[in-house]
Amino acid sequence: MLYSQELRRSGERVFRLTVASLICLWVFLPRESLAQKPATIAGNVYYGSDYNAAKNVPVTLYDSEHTILETQNTSDDGQFRFGTLRRATYIIVVDIPGYERVSLDVDVSMASDKGLAIYLKSTARPQEAQQLKTVSVHELSMPQKARELVDSAMKKLYKDHDPPAALADLQQAVALAPGYYEALYQTGMAQLTLGDRAAAEKSFRSSFEQSSHTYAEASVGLGAALLDLGNPSEAEQSVRRGLQLNPNLWLGHYEMGRVLLQQKHLADALASAEQARLLAPNVPIVYRLLSNIHLQQKNYPALLADLDAYLKLDHTSPAGLRAKQLRDQLASKQPM
Numbered sequence: 397m398l399y400s401q402e403l404r405r406s407g408e409r410v411f412r413l414t415v416a417s418l419i420c421l422w423v424f425l426p427r428e429s430l431a432q433k434p435a436t437i438a439g440n441v442y443y444g445s446d447y448n449a450a451k452n453v454p455v456t457l458y459d460s461e462h463t464i465l466e467t468q469n470t471s472d473d474g475q476f477r478f479g480t481l482r483r484a485t486y487i488i489v490v491d492i493p494g495y496e497r498v499s500l501d502v503d504v505s506m507a508s509d510k511g512l513a514i515y516l517k518s519t520a521r522p523q524e525a526q527q528l529k530t531v532s533v534h535e536l537s538m539p540q541k542a543r544e545l546v547d548s549a550m551k552k553l554y555k556d557h558d559p560p561a562a563l564a565d566l567q568q569a570v571a572l573a574p575g576y577y578e579a580l581y582q583t584g585m586a587q588l589t590l591g592d593r594a595a596a597e598k599s600f601r602s603s604f605e606q607s608s609h610t611y612a613e614a615s616v617g618l619g620a621a622l623l624d625l626g627n628p629s630e631a632e633q634s635v636r637r638g639l640q641l642n643p644n645l646w647l648g649h650y651e652m653g654r655v656l657l658q659q660k661h662l663a664d665a666l667a668s669a670e671q672a673r674l675l676a677p678n679v680p681i682v683y684r685l686l687s688n689i690h691l692q693q694k695n696y697p698a699l700l701a702d703l704d705a706y707l708k709l710d711h712t713s714p715a716g717l718r719a720k721q722l723r724d725q726l727a728s729k730q731p732m
Contacts, residue, residue, distance in 0.1 A: 435504035438477040439512025440674055441470050441490060449474030449644050450516055458487040473644045475674070490514055510670075513677040538573045545569035546579050553582070559589040577606040581614045588621060597621040612642035620651045628658050646675035646682075653685050657692070665689050680710040684719070700726055 437457070441450040455476040456467045465486075470476050478486075483505045491497040495516040502509050535543060545565045553562035563586040569579040584599035600621055603614035615638035623631035632655045639648040649672035656665035669685045676682055687702035703723040710716040 433483075434480040435483050436477065436479045436508040436510060437481065437486060437488065437502050437504060437512065438475070438479075438508075438510040438674075439514060440474045441476065441514045441516065442474060443495075443516050444518070453490060453492060453516075455514075456489045456491075458489060460485045460487070462487065473675075488512065488514070490516065492516070494519055511673055511677050513674075532578075535576075535578060538576045538579075542569040542573040542576055542579065545572070546576070546582060549579075549582060549586070553586055553589065559586045562586045563590070575606055577603040577611055577614065580606065581611065581617055584614075584617050584621065588617070588624075593621050593624045597625060610641065612638040612645055612648065614638075615641065616645060616648045616651050619655070623651070623655055623658065628655055631655050632659075644675060646672050646679070649675065650679075650682055650685060653689070657685070657689055660692075662689060662693055666693070678709060680706055680716075683709070684715070687719075696726060 441453050441455065442448055443450050449470075449472070451470055451472045451474055453470045453474070454467050455470060457465045457478050459465055466478060468476055468478070481504060485501060485503045485505065488500045488502055489498065495518055498514050498516065500512065500514070502512070546569050549562040549565035549569070552558045552565065563583065566579055566583040566586060569576055570583060573579065580599050580603035584596040584603065587593075587596035587599060597618060600614050600618035604611055604618060607614060609615075615634050619631040619634035619638065622628075622634060632652070635648055635651045635655055638645060639652065642648065649668045653665045653668035653672060656662075656668060666686075666689050669682065669689055672679075672682045673686065683702050683706035687699050687706065690696075690698040690702055700723065703719050703726070706719050707716060707723065711720060
């Protein structure tokens with residue numbers, strides 16, 4: 397009687413009941429066939445923590461007894477994949493000169509692991525590592541003061557979460573160096589964060605034009621602004637253009653997922669979101685996108701996993717608190 401009363405009061409109760417029913421089915425499905433299905437271990441290898449893909453790097457798969465099973469080199473975008481594995485625990489090792497050895501235990505007895513991210517740390521001394529830092533020729537051609545302002549702005553925008561202060565620095569940088577299209581791109585990012593989508597569109601468009609239509613980030617940023625302004629068709633074209641210029645840009649795959657989700661192309665949206673997760677497994681908004689897609693697909697077990705992953709990365713922000721509430725509501729419907 398209590399459920400029927402609640403269902404009459406709110407359509408949201410219908411959704412919760414559906415969640416509970418589907419979770420019950422999922423929990424009590426026979427699992428004997430799971431052990432018969434082959435597992436997969438896949439992921440990406442990066443130099444440092446800036447998602448700089450490590451291509452042609454050997455990745456070795458060991459069994460739990462430390463016996464070598466297979467070695468393969470990463471692809472141009474740093475990806476590796478070991479398939480048709482029996483369900484057990486394995487060891488993934490990356491050991492190359494100049495970088496710390498990485499050894500990971502991976503348990504695929506219950507599910508495949510397709511989101512591994514391996515970050516290679518240089519063994520060079522700090523002074524040597526600084527000399528290895530790369531900056532584009534175009535950025536080096538900009539006045540030093542302008543570059544310092546951009547560095548300051550990026551810290552304020554991404555670390556201190558102070559977009560107004562970041563925008564002020566970026567506007568000074570652009571005034572000093574009008575051809576600094578990287579600064580214009582960051583200007584657009586600050587404006588997006590502040591909710592000024594029209595201004596962001598202009599900044600991204602100007603950045604892309606000044607780069608002679610070669611700066612992938614600006615094309616993707618333009619697509620994001622166009623999507624928020626209600627132009628999904630042009631947004632899709634702009635994001636796809638950015639991904640053609642840089643297929644390893646995680647933000648491009650993320651924005652493509654957003655575009656396709658809005659267009660209700662759920663399977664394609666999920667593929668884009670999963671690629672974004674492979675390229676940027678520690679970025680919370682990627683899991684927010686995955687959760688939105690799985691919610692539309694009514695894939696509630698996957699939605700729970702998305703929320704758990706999101707909360708590991710962000711549990712204190714307003715969005716994180718909302719995610720926790722939703723996660724608790726879904727979890728409370730699981731049978732004891």
